[in-house]
Amino acid sequence: ASSSPPFSLPSSLSCCTHVLGFSQSAAANMAEEAKKLAAYSAVDNNVQNNQAVGVGSGSTIVYAVDRLAQLLGELKPMLSLLPQARQLILQHGLALSDLERHPELDVAIDGADEVDAQLTLIKGGGGCLTQEKIIAGNSKCFVVIADYRKDSSVLGEQWKKGVPIEVIPMAYVPVSRVIAKRFGGEVNLRMAVSKAGPVVTDNSNFILDWKFEDVQNWSEVNTAIKMIPGVVETGLFVNMAERAYFGMEDGSVKVRKAPAN
Numbered sequence: 146a147s148s149s150p151p152f153s154l155p156s157s158l159s160c161c162t163h164v165l166g167f168s169q170s171a172a173a174n175m176a177e178e179a180k181k182l183a184a185y186s187a188v189d190n191n192v193q194n195n196q197a198v199g200v201g202s203g204s205t206i207v208y209a210v211d212r213l214a215q216l217l218g219e220l221k222p223m224l225s226l227l228p229q230a231r232q233l234i235l236q237h238g239l240a241l242s243d244l245e246r247h248p249e250l251d252v253a254i255d256g257a258d259e260v261d262a263q264l265t266l267i268k269g270g271g272g273c274l275t276q277e278k279i280i281a282g283n284s285k286c287f288v289v290i291a292d293y294r295k296d297s298s299v300l301g302e303q304w305k306k307g308v309p310i311e312v313i314p315m316a317y318v319p320v321s322r323v324i325a326k327r328f329g330g331e332v333n334l335r336m337a338v339s340k341a342g343p344v345v346t347d348n349s350n351f352i353l354d355w356k357f358e359d360v361q362n363w364s365e366v367n368t369a370i371k372m373i374p375g376v377v378e379t380g381l382f383v384n385m386a387e388r389a390y391f392g393m394e395d396g397s398v399k400v401r402k403a404p405a406n
């Protein structure tokens with residue numbers, strides 16, 4: 146992971162940017178700024194001195210780690226992290242930890258692919274969901290950070306790639322069939338882009354992307370999918386997030402709280 150904005154283009158492409166891609170580039174810049182706003186606001190309002198902080202993965206979380214590093218003089222956060230965030234944490238001179246040393250985290254901060262009105266999340270667009278759910282599930286407070294493109298009233302409104310589901314490789318065909326038969330929609334094995342074959346997760350499993358059709362109760366569906374033999378975890382985070390911070394197009398930050406149970 147890197148703190149460089151992922152939208153910068155090679156200089157050889159800059160003329161094309163002017164002619165063809167200016168609005169795309171401006172939109173990408175706006176989205177990056179929104180991620181940063183959300184991340185900074187979430188850190189400033191949720192992390193206190195000497196807390197055990199869980200960090201997820203993705204492009205938005207980079208800004209949260211940046212902010213934690215900036216506040217090192219005032220805060221001494223202990224970071225419990227996912228393996229792929231290790232380099233990011235070390236680059237920023239922050240303290241590494243894990244769930245063996247900190248089995249209960251004070252706060253976890255993570256990005257999401259989509260957030261609905263109830264703070265139900267879809268995660269795993271980048272292939273990481275099981276370890277992120279373990280981190281979030283073992284935190285006293287789970288805070289989501291996202292840009293305005295992830296803010297939906299219902300799941301599927303903005304995120305069209307479906308719900309990622311991590312499966313044991315030998316079970317991907319039967320699991321796909323069961324999900325499609327019981328819940329409808331379409332289930333696809335996620336294929337890698339820069340290598341041949343399927344995407345392989347940090348836990349050496351495969352990812353199915355379930356393009357759902359009509360779901361009324363995400364909690365029930367999540368539990369039912371988890372019970373299918375071969376399913377390791379779903380990218381559905383139901384009743385886990387306490388607050389979501391959205392960086393908005395106008396430079397403001399919108400905070401959404403979980404509904405009271």
Ligand SMILES: O=C[C@H](O)[C@H](O)[C@H](O)COP(=O)(O)O
Nearest residue numbers: 203204205256269271272273
């Ligand atoms: O698999 C990836 C994780 O669930 C990410 O947290 C999620 O995809 C959001 O990533 P980003 O912040 O890059 O949009």
